[in-house]
Amino acid sequence: MRKFILLFVVAGITALAQTKAGDAANGKRLFEKNACYQCHGYWGQGGVAGARLAQTKLPFVAFSAFVRNPPSGSMPPFRAKVMSDQELADVYAYIKSIPEPKPAKDIPLLNY
Amino acid sequence: MSDSKNPVGRRGFLKRAAAGGAGLAATAPIALAQQAALKPETGSGVDVTPNLRPGSDFMVDVFKTLGIEYIAANPGSSFRGLQESFINYGKNTSPEWLTCCHEESSVAMAHGYAKIEGKPMMIMAHGTVGLQHASMAIYNAYCDRVPVYIVLGNILDVNYRRGTAEWVHSVQDAAAMVRDYTKWDDTPVSLSHFAESAVRAYNISMTPPYEPVVLVADGTLQEEPVTEKSLRIPKLVMSAPPQGDSGAVAEAARLLLNAENPVIVAGRVARTPKGIEHLVELADVLQARVQDQRMRMNFPSAHPLYGHPGAGIATPNLSEHDAILALEAQDLWGITHKMTGLNKFGMESQPTTKPGAKVITVSAIDLNHKSNYQDFGRYVEADLAITGDPEATLPELIEAVKKLLTPDRRRALQERGAKIAAENQAGRMRNRELAAIAWDASPISTARLSAELWAQIKNEDWSLVSNDRFVSSWPTRLWDFSKPYHYIGAQGGAGIGYQAPAAVGAALANKKHGRLTVNIQCDGDLNYAPGVLWTAAHHKIPMLNVMHNNRAYHEERMYLALLGAKYDRDLGRSDIGTALNGPNIDYASIAKGYGLYAEGPITDPKDLGPALKRAIERVKAGEPALLDVVTQPR
Numbered sequence: 001m002r003k004f005i006l007l008f009v010v011a012g013i014t015a016l017a018q019t020k021a022g023d024a025a026n027g028k029r030l031f032e033k034n035a036c037y038q039c040h041g042y043w044g045q046g047g048v049a050g051a052r053l054a055q056t057k058l059p060f061v062a063f064s065a066f067v068r069n070p071p072s073g074s075m076p077p078f079r080a081k082v083m084s085d086q087e088l089a090d091v092y093a094y095i096k097s098i099p100e101p102k103p104a105k106d107i108p109l110l111n112y
Numbered sequence: 113m114s115d116s117k118n119p120v121g122r123r124g125f126l127k128r129a130a131a132g133g134a135g136l137a138a139t140a141p142i143a144l145a146q147q148a149a150l151k152p153e154t155g156s157g158v159d160v161t162p163n164l165r166p167g168s169d170f171m172v173d174v175f176k177t178l179g180i181e182y183i184a185a186n187p188g189s190s191f192r193g194l195q196e197s198f199i200n201y202g203k204n205t206s207p208e209w210l211t212c213c214h215e216e217s218s219v220a221m222a223h224g225y226a227k228i229e230g231k232p233m234m235i236m237a238h239g240t241v242g243l244q245h246a247s248m249a250i251y252n253a254y255c256d257r258v259p260v261y262i263v264l265g266n267i268l269d270v271n272y273r274r275g276t277a278e279w280v281h282s283v284q285d286a287a288a289m290v291r292d293y294t295k296w297d298d299t300p301v302s303l304s305h306f307a308e309s310a311v312r313a314y315n316i317s318m319t320p321p322y323e324p325v326v327l328v329a330d331g332t333l334q335e336e337p338v339t340e341k342s343l344r345i346p347k348l349v350m351s352a353p354p355q356g357d358s359g360a361v362a363e364a365a366r367l368l369l370n371a372e373n374p375v376i377v378a379g380r381v382a383r384t385p386k387g388i389e390h391l392v393e394l395a396d397v398l399q400a401r402v403q404d405q406r407m408r409m410n411f412p413s414a415h416p417l418y419g420h421p422g423a424g425i426a427t428p429n430l431s432e433h434d435a436i437l438a439l440e441a442q443d444l445w446g447i448t449h450k451m452t453g454l455n456k457f458g459m460e461s462q463p464t465t466k467p468g469a470k471v472i473t474v475s476a477i478d479l480n481h482k483s484n485y486q487d488f489g490r491y492v493e494a495d496l497a498i499t500g501d502p503e504a505t506l507p508e509l510i511e512a513v514k515k516l517l518t519p520d521r522r523r524a525l526q527e528r529g530a531k532i533a534a535e536n537q538a539g540r541m542r543n544r545e546l547a548a549i550a551w552d553a554s555p556i557s558t559a560r561l562s563a564e565l566w567a568q569i570k571n572e573d574w575s576l577v578s579n580d581r582f583v584s585s586w587p588t589r590l591w592d593f594s595k596p597y598h599y600i601g602a603q604g605g606a607g608i609g610y611q612a613p614a615a616v617g618a619a620l621a622n623k624k625h626g627r628l629t630v631n632i633q634c635d636g637d638l639n640y641a642p643g644v645l646w647t648a649a650h651h652k653i654p655m656l657n658v659m660h661n662n663r664a665y666h667e668e669r670m671y672l673a674l675l676g677a678k679y680d681r682d683l684g685r686s687d688i689g690t691a692l693n694g695p696n697i698d699y700a701s702i703a704k705g706y707g708l709y710a711e712g713p714i715t716d717p718k719d720l721g722p723a724l725k726r727a728i729e730r731v732k733a734g735e736p737a738l739l740d741v742v743t744q745p746r
Contacts, residue, residue: 033684035673038669038673039746041550041553041557042553043553043557045546045550045744046546046549047558047584048584049584055549076454078677082680082682101545101549102548104548110547112567112570
């Protein structure tokens with residue numbers, strides 16, 4: 001686990017130095033084109049097949065490190081040939097742009 | 113109705129048969145009505161034997177002693193004799209004939225029915241082409257340990273075959289094709305043999321582990337007049353289920369009580385309502401968490417000791433437990449080990465259990481292992497393996513635990529239970545927050561779909577008859593499952609095409625109890641044999657079908673994307689061969705065509721609640737209904 005965190009940090013610093021600001025609209029397109037939605041849902045809500053991405057608390061550096069080198073068994077690696085650093089930044093911008101959900105207490109159907 | 117030539121009388125016989133379903137030894141009326149053969153009339157092309165009865169009438173007498181309520185079948189000439197006897201001689205009651213459009217539907221209907229009613233439905237099929245259609249559904253039932261009573265038509269004697277169809281529909285050994293995934297079969301060569309094997313087949317099917325059985329009804333035996341003397345029907349004796357060895361059960365109790373944090377993994381535990389009561393009692397006595405794999409309705413989902421109520425129900429995290437009691441658990445090796453994500457040579461695996469954790473297994477499946485199909489899973493190095501039916505073994509295990517329990521230990525267990533209950537409550541609240549994400553999304557989120565449904569059914573006597581894993585287990589995470597018919601698990605063999613017909617069979621079983629049957633129906637599954645919707649309409653089987661229409665065989669689409677990523681390929685092409693769009697399929701129109709009330713496609717979540725309300729009104733009036741809801745992938 002420590003090794004993994006270290007990997008995040010090292011990869012993150014490298015990625016941070018190289019990445020431009022993301023384009024959320026293009027990120028949404030790539031999120032669908034590159035099959036991210038298949039496991040994580042169109043709104044990044046997550047489910048039985050993939051983790052929640054919407055409103056992720058991960059900084060981009062950690063997000064990028066995870067996508068490029070996911071822990072064994074969690075998901076396939078998405079390398080630069082499939083998604084460039086810029087495209088990954090766009091996807092990140094998209095999932096950060098997904099609006100915060102209402103608290104469950106404000107949704108009558110979730111209060112029972 | 114009484115037969116002047118029959119001193120017993122059919123009505124009297126049937127009355128005795130019905131009263132004695134599990135204790136009948138009878139002399140059949142057919143046997144007493146034997147007549148000297150008349151000369152066949154000429155010129156009609158059909159031999160008329162007005163004062164004789166066919167063997168199939170006697171077969172009907174036999175089946176009526178077994179208490180089978182329904183026969184599901186697509187008609188076939190190899191069992192025409194039996195069909196004619198069922199509908200005329202048997203008056204199409206007990207059992208009643210259900211018209212099916214595909215043999216796979218017949219078997220899957222029986223599969224769903226058995227999981228609600230706790231006993232088998234009969235299905236009939238050609239011994240060749242019908243069984244070939246039925247085979248995947250039989251495999252599902254086999255893997256799911258479900259009883260199905262299969263009767264196959266066949267003409268064994270070459271001298272009795274007429275025309276091409278009867279030659280191509282005949283086979284030396286009809287049951288051979290499914291012998292690897294049925295528990296027992298026989299091909300009787302006389303009516304007395306048939307009676308004995310029919311009764312034996314029922315007993316075998318209903319002795320745990322429950323499984324499908326096959327009986328071949330030979331065409332000659334069905335259609336020729338009865339000539340055998342002194343025919344009788346053996347009484348049906350039901351065997352007591354196999355129970356685990358007492359010494360081993362006592363050792364299991366010791367291991368569980370000595371553990372600091374034991375867990376119960378429940379696979380296929382509850383065969384009857386008693387199974388749920390026993391599991392609740394064991395969990396309460398031990399104050400141990402129950403990880404329900406949702407193969408059956410095993411444990412109330414709102415119970416404070418219910419396992420982590422998240423999306424990964426089938427693969428729970430067991431790493432914090434020092435004793436694991438696995439009750440007929442599915443893929444126990446898989447849930448106690450971690451493997452490389454994608455298949456590859458030299459796949460790595462490592463245990464995910466706590467070092468030194470004790471693994472105890474209780475399962476009756478060991479009594480029926482076969483070698484060809486690999487449903488037994490990877491070998492588990494258990495510390496204590498008990499062969500026995502979990503439900504039958506639990507009462508002795510509970511008593512053994514109670515016997516060892518001291519007041520001090522009881523206090524410690526209460527503290528453990530309180531901690532689990534607090535975690536459980538926090539998990540349930542967290543699920544509601546997670547359900548709020550994508551609440552207003554279109555396509556509609558599976559969490560929203562489940563919450564809208566729950567709002568409409570929670571005050572009804574409901575029964576969910578579909579596997580909820582494909583909708584990220586949201587019903588399990590949001591609803592309150594407590595009654596035996598609230599959930600029935602999944603396919604067993606992961607064979608798609610099960611869901612729609614199994615739901616119809618389960619709805620049929622629920623009908624006489626007045627329950628509101630709910631089926632969350634995957635789109636890919638419905639396309640295998642949608643004709644079962646017509647069967648539901650024709651037989652007036654009330655049920656609410658809500659499409660989980662993600663417009664794909666989505667599980668496979670995800671696999672293609674995974675493999676594409678492995679080799680840096682275009683993941684967008686994973687739609688090829690998996691997506692069900694272009695054109696989108698109009699399930700509401702299909703359902704209407706089969707005679708159902710239907711609405712859709714529904715894409716705006718705001719429209720879902722009112723549509724559910726309208727559909728449920730129709731279901732409560734006795735109709736099947738379908739709502740086509742366009743959904744998020746999972």
